[in-house]
Structure formats: structure tokens, C-alpha cells
Amino acid sequence: MTKLSVNINKIATLRNARGGDAPNVVQVAKDVQRFGAAGVTIHPRPDERHIRYQDAFDLKPVVYTEFNIEGNPIDKFLDLVLQIQPTQATLVPDAVDAITSNAGWDTLKHRDFLSEVITELKSKGIRTSIFVDPDVRMIEGAANTGTDRIELYTETFAHQYSLGNKEAVKPYIECAHLAHELGLGINAGHDLSLQNIKYFKDSIPNLLEVSIGHALICEAIYDGLENVIKSYLQKLQ
Numbered sequence: 001m002t003k004l005s006v007n008i009n010k011i012a013t014l015r016n017a018r019g020g021d022a023p024n025v026v027q028v029a030k031d032v033q034r035f036g037a038a039g040v041t042i043h044p045r046p047d048e049r050h051i052r053y054q055d056a057f058d059l060k061p062v063v064y065t066e067f068n069i070e071g072n073p074i075d076k077f078l079d080l081v082l083q084i085q086p087t088q089a090t091l092v093p094d095a096v097d098a099i100t101s102n103a104g105w106d107t108l109k110h111r112d113f114l115s116e117v118i119t120e121l122k123s124k125g126i127r128t129s130i131f132v133d134p135d136v137r138m139i140e141g142a143a144n145t146g147t148d149r150i151e152l153y154t155e156t157f158a159h160q161y162s163l164g165n166k167e168a169v170k171p172y173i174e175c176a177h178l179a180h181e182l183g184l185g186i187n188a189g190h191d192l193s194l195q196n197i198k199y200f201k202d203s204i205p206n207l208l209e210v211s212i213g214h215a216l217i218c219e220a221i222y223d224g225l226e227n228v229i230k231s232y233l234q235k236l237q
């Protein structure tokens with residue numbers, strides 16, 4: 001079975017909108033695990049617009065499943081990850097001002113840098129994963145960095161699938177076969193949703209883990225809306 005790691009960035013976005021502590025990210029992390037998620041993902045960004053660095057410390061004692069911290073391995077991020085020692089660090093080459101992650105690593109160009117970071121993380125017992133586009137050259141390059149896993153960047157698949165183009169999964173299948181042959185574990189994420197997850201999971205061999213945030217939180221809001229409105233109406237009778 002493929003593991004579901006729930007990305008709780010959007011819970012922090014909502015919390016930050018009012019400056020208080022609702023919703024509480026620690027409580028949500030406890031609850032997503034209680035509801036069956038196999039992991040919790042956070043992606044602290046340098047501007048702390050959603051997850052704050054302090055959240056990572058607050059979450060550490062309550063995440064008893066897999067704790068996955070994603071981000072660009074700038075010094076501040078690496079210091080955080082080395083202190084927290086999560087189950088997995090996912091390295092993402094996102095620009096400081098990017099609205100969200102928008103590309104995978106060029107694993108050929110950044111091989112030495114990635115190898116150095118990966119060696120350091122692995123020496124502390126932290127599993128490593130690197131975010132890559134579905135391009136076989138990047139998978140070969142990833143294998144040469146010493147990483148344990150790759151995370152396939154699924155934005156293109158998700159977008160094309162929403163347009164009815166199921167063929168868009170083909171490069172991901174090819175990359176998954178190669179990654180497995182090269183001994184890499186396979187994760188995937190970005191814009192996965194209830195609409196596309198079954199098709200993706202059924203298509204990709206050896207898919208170990210998906211991390212899902214944006215769509216899952218949107219779906220949770222829609223699913224909860226009717227119940228909550230009915231509860232208000234009862235109280236207003």
C-alpha cells in the first residue's frame with residue numbers, strides 16, 4: 001500500500017490569517033494521524049508564510065508516524081532539519097519568492113551540492129528524497145547523488161489529467177521503472193487529489209509514498225461544509 005503523508009502547510013496558512021492559534025497545527029497533526037495518515041509533511045519557507053520554523057519543533061514530539069520536512073537546503077533549512085531529525089528530508093529547489101514549488105532539481109548540474117547535503121543528512125539517520133521532474137536523465141542523476149528516494153513532481157500529470165489527457169502519466173511510469181532499477185525509493189507529490197490519485201497510484205509501480213496538502217485541505221473543507229452549516233442552523237433555531 002502507498003503511504004499517505006498529509007501536508008499541513010495550508011492549516012498554517014489559515015492560522016496565520018488571523019494571527020492567533022486556530023486552527024492549531026499540532027492538534028491537526030495529531031488528528032490526521034489518528035484518522036489513518038501514515039505521515040505528516042511540512043514545507044517551511046524562508047518567509048514563514050505558512051509553516052513557521054517553530055512549528056517544526058512543536059510538531060516533532062507529536063508526529064509518531066513519518067515526519068517529512070521539505071524545502072530548499074539553504075543553511076537555515078539544513079540547521080532546522082539537522083536539529084529536528086525528521087524521518088525524511090525532501091530537498092526541493094524552490095526560489096525564495098516562488099508561490100509554490102514549480103520545478104524539480106537539475107540533478108546533473110547540482111550533483112556535487114546534492115551529494116554533500118545528502119551525505120550530511122544521512123549521517124544523522126535522516127532519509128533523503130529529492131524532488132525531480134519526470135525525466136529519465138534526472139532520475140539517473142539522482143541515483144548518482146546517493147539519495148535514498150526521489151519525489152516525482154506531479155504538477156504536469158495533475159494538470160493534464162484534469163484536461164482528460166491520461167497519457168500524461170507515461171513519463172512517470174518510465175521514470176518509476178528506472179528509479180526502481182537503480183535502487184531508488186519512489187515518492188510523489190504536488191497537486192495530487194481525490195480526482196487523480198487512484199489513476200496515478202494504479203499506474204505507477206513501487207510507489208511508496210504520496211504527500212498531499214492543497215487539494216486534501218480543499219476537499220476537507222467541502223466535505224465538512226454541509227455538516228457544519230447544519231450544526232449552526234440547529235443552534236440558531
Ligand SMILES: CC(=O)[C@@H](O)[C@H](O)COP(=O)(O)O
Nearest residue numbers: 009043070092100101189190
Ligand atoms: C514540494 C511540493 O511539491 C510542494 O507541493 C510543497 O510541499 C507545497 O508547498 P506550498 O504549500 O508552499 O505550496
Ligand SMILES: NCC(=O)COP(=O)(O)O
Nearest residue numbers: 007189190191211213214
Ligand atoms: N510534496 C508535495 C506536498 O507535500 C503537497 O503538495 P500539494 O498537495 O500541496 O500540491
